[in-house]
Amino acid sequence: MAGKTLDFVGATGRAALRFAATVGEWGVLMQDTIRGLRAVRIWGGLVFEQMMRIGVASVPIALFIAAFTGIVLALQASYTFTGAVPVYLVGSLVGKTMIIELGPVLTGLALAGRVGASIAAELGTMRVTEQIDALETMAYDPAAYLVLPRVLAGAVMFPAVTLLASSLGIVAGWLTAIQLLEMSTPEFVRGLETFFVPFDVVFSVIKSFSFGLTVTSLGCFFGFRTRGGAAGVGRAATSAVVASSMVILVFDAFWAAVLL
Amino acid sequence: MIRLRGVHKAFGEKAVLKGFDLAVPRGGTVALIGASGAGKSVVLKHIVGLLAADQGSVSVDGREVAELDQEALYALRRRVGYVFQFAALFDSMTLAHNVEMGLRRIPGLSRRDIRRRAAECLELVDLGGLGDRYPAEISGGQRKRAGIARAIATRPRYLLYDEPTTGLDPVTTTVIGRLILRLREEIGATGLVVTHDLGTAYEVADSMAFLHDGRVRAHGAPGEIRISADPVVKSFIEGAPELMETIA
Numbered sequence: 210m211a212g213k214t215l216d217f218v219g220a221t222g223r224a225a226l227r228f229a230a231t232v233g234e235w236g237v238l239m240q241d242t243i244r245g246l247r248a249v250r251i252w253g254g255l256v257f258e259q260m261m262r263i264g265v266a267s268v269p270i271a272l273f274i275a276a277f278t279g280i281v282l283a284l285q286a287s288y289t290f291t292g293a294v295p296v297y298l299v300g301s302l303v304g305k306t307m308i309i310e311l312g313p314v315l316t317g318l319a320l321a322g323r324v325g326a327s328i329a330a331e332l333g334t335m336r337v338t339e340q341i342d343a344l345e346t347m348a349y350d351p352a353a354y355l356v357l358p359r360v361l362a363g364a365v366m367f368p369a370v371t372l373l374a375s376s377l378g379i380v381a382g383w384l385t386a387i388q389l390l391e392m393s394t395p396e397f398v399r400g401l402e403t404f405f406v407p408f409d410v411v412f413s414v415i416k417s418f419s420f421g422l423t424v425t426s427l428g429c430f431f432g433f434r435t436r437g438g439a440a441g442v443g444r445a446a447t448s449a450v451v452a453s454s455m456v457i458l459v460f461d462a463f464w465a466a467v468l469l
Numbered sequence: 470m471i472r473l474r475g476v477h478k479a480f481g482e483k484a485v486l487k488g489f490d491l492a493v494p495r496g497g498t499v500a501l502i503g504a505s506g507a508g509k510s511v512v513l514k515h516i517v518g519l520l521a522a523d524q525g526s527v528s529v530d531g532r533e534v535a536e537l538d539q540e541a542l543y544a545l546r547r548r549v550g551y552v553f554q555f556a557a558l559f560d561s562m563t564l565a566h567n568v569e570m571g572l573r574r575i576p577g578l579s580r581r582d583i584r585r586r587a588a589e590c591l592e593l594v595d596l597g598g599l600g601d602r603y604p605a606e607i608s609g610g611q612r613k614r615a616g617i618a619r620a621i622a623t624r625p626r627y628l629l630y631d632e633p634t635t636g637l638d639p640v641t642t643t644v645i646g647r648l649i650l651r652l653r654e655e656i657g658a659t660g661l662v663v664t665h666d667l668g669t670a671y672e673v674a675d676s677m678a679f680l681h682d683g684r685v686r687a688h689g690a691p692g693e694i695r696i697s698a699d700p701v702v703k704s705f706i707e708g709a710p711e712l713m714e715t716i717a
Contacts, residue, residue: 339557348543
């Protein structure tokens, strides 16, 4: 019994050490990335391309998710509120929920899968085929050339995509309300305005900004530390998605606790 | 001159280099031979600072690589061309763009100069006219040559070749060997060729060093290595594992 307890304590300790070491390695990569800011000549011309790949190319999936979320929110709110609270509050629930919670979080999680996996697989392949080593031998700082443009693009484009998605979610909720729930547009708008405060948008931007940093930096991190060929690339992509999703949910709770 | 003295390097529990010594004099070409997994590529990575020695000294032109700050390390890397085992071409870029990458890090070169020099380098390795192809669209031998074009683009003082002929057919192997000799004459770069292909080593090298068990076991002219009486060297040269068993 004592032996099993000791084994458990030992295994927990080793897992904690591995976790701390991983966080430390991520920190070192981020330090290198921030130092890379000086090398504008290396990364300056690459940010726009990454903004297109990370942000613009992600718009369809983000809008698809947001549209159906808006529809479901309106229908479920109506179902829940019927006979209990005024129906115009459907607009409140759709607006508030899309802006401060489901818009940022669902977009973040969707992009963690699409963007995080793609970055980790791309950089992981570059690592195992020695392309990152080749960059270094040509006097390029890989953090400035590969990480910085992706992280900057993520930080800018996640909020932009989130705002678009939240807006479309609200529009979808409104269309559902007037087409399927026998609500009028003024009723829906009244509900939308009732609990709206401009800080909600700021809150959404702060959250999605942190999600953008999370997904892109973890994608780059797991890509950079890839070992072992195709299987290693697969593991890197999976790790990036899992870790990003978990950190997004932790940040979601953190920002709610700190800012609301 | 490239000089490694008493270099030790381990990856976890596995000690790869155990007091490795080698000097590559200016203007010469040294072939570092040895079995697969002996640590030959590890030696090259120390020279350009991709790996740091656990112990010992690695210097290029009299300057200790481990003591260089980032700018000095970049300056060193611009003087050293590195040909990777599997070419390590950037697969999202055309061959011309690959060759231009190193040139873009040289201050003062105009875009026109960069394009012209990249085209010249591709021409030099007989890939003129293929600059707009992607790495996936060319053969293994062409990829190796494109990797060499990229390495020579900055007109380096040193050229490091990591298994330049591995995986190639005999004809392409000969073509690459001759290319290495031609480049030495045309750009005058000092060469260190890591290989386990003895034919290429005999053809291109002024001297050969045999890496075994983390150290240089034998070093001499190709003719001397070829007739070495050391059973370990002989076993490798003749491809006769039974000779190794007699030592064990």
